[in-house]
Amino acid sequence: MVDNRTIIHVENLKKDFGKLEVLKGMSIDIEEGEVVVLLGPSGSGKSTFLRCLNQLEHATAGTIVIDGNTVTDKHTDINKVREEIGMVFQHFNLFPHKTVLENIMLAPVELKRMKKEEAKEKGMKLLKRVGLEAKADAYPSQLSGGQKQRVAIARALAMNPAIMLFDEPTSALDPEMVGEVLNVMQELVSDGMTMVIVTHEIGFAREVSDRVVFMDDGAIVEQGRPDEIFNNPKETRTIDFLKKVL
């Protein structure tokens, strides 16, 4: 069952870093429950696009509407909207001075969404979900890369977000740890989470995504169902890129 409600609406998004134009007018609509994979060569603006969605980067021009909130409007309380958007980073960015459980509990408790006990229970439930309940009291430095990234996913889920953003979640991992992280992400897909994923894992994209968006040079070149894009790409730039990575 596909729900047809648009949860992310992006119109003519532009982002400059000084003189460098990274996004040159991007428009896309993403539906609730949709899993979108962004592909493209490095420097194509995939990560910047993702970071604009939760305003870690401020758009130079254009409009972004997340679940009815225009985040590009200065009057929008961006902190409120961010509670709705979980983000997972390439380098995990766990808080090294807090235990695994404290990492997960921080936002729910500080933002007064949950009492401490409740947040702890929720945290343990999430850790169980990513298979790490035994590591609740460990510090991030005691975990492997794959474990760190699973904790980071649990942390991002603690606020019950409607959308999850993944910025190359497996790129900093040793090859043998990629699978455990992809498995957790796959479960989120099964749960119907709206997900926007920047990744180079073509196999994963082919298997779980509803739509593949190929970007180059700050704009969308081509998009479609994964089998269309991977089996019958139409644009030369897409064909060239896929030749290199497949």
Place this chain on the structure above:
Amino acid sequence: MIAIVQTYGSMLLGALGKTLLLTLLSLVFAMIVGMIFALMNVGKNRAFNLMGTVYVDAVRGVPLIVLAYFIYFGIPAGIKMIGIQDFRLTALQAGTIALAMNCGAYMAEIIRAGIESVDKGQMEASRSLGLTYGKSMLLVVLPQAIRTMIPSIINQFIITLKDTSILSVIGFPELTNMGKTISGNTFKSLETWAVVGVMYMVVIVTLSKVAKRVERRVNRGR
């Protein structure tokens, strides 16, 4: 030397107490001043950035002794000019202000460097969860920054303790000032200054040993 210690021991210890009091008071205020200007410097507000830079440059560009004279003599004179007659600062008040301003500028640089040593991803991860800039700074960035700052803060503590001796020029009865008095009365310069020097040294070496231990303890949980 023994004669000096026997006769003036308790006075010297009292003066050492005053030195420590001045150091501690100054450090407490310097931490506050340093934190404020460091936060101004690392933020995105251009006006605050400028204020932070101007403060640090101004204070670092003026010798402590000049700053002390300015505050102790200059400020009351200035206030007199605007018509308030009986405003005076005690030597302790003026000394604390001068040291806190001076030390605060260095502290601001230490804290700024500490904050900037924390990976940018930490702030981003915290903000992405919906925490405000202030909460992210307080709960995520500063606790990590403080660990890297501790050696420099200890160093600054020791420098400030030594700098208190400069304030003997405005007549605050700290250890160096007491040394001046005693050597003037006894004409035993060698003995007096040897005793005073050893007293400073004992306190500073002890402090740095204690501080090392604290540093190790803080680092353990990393």
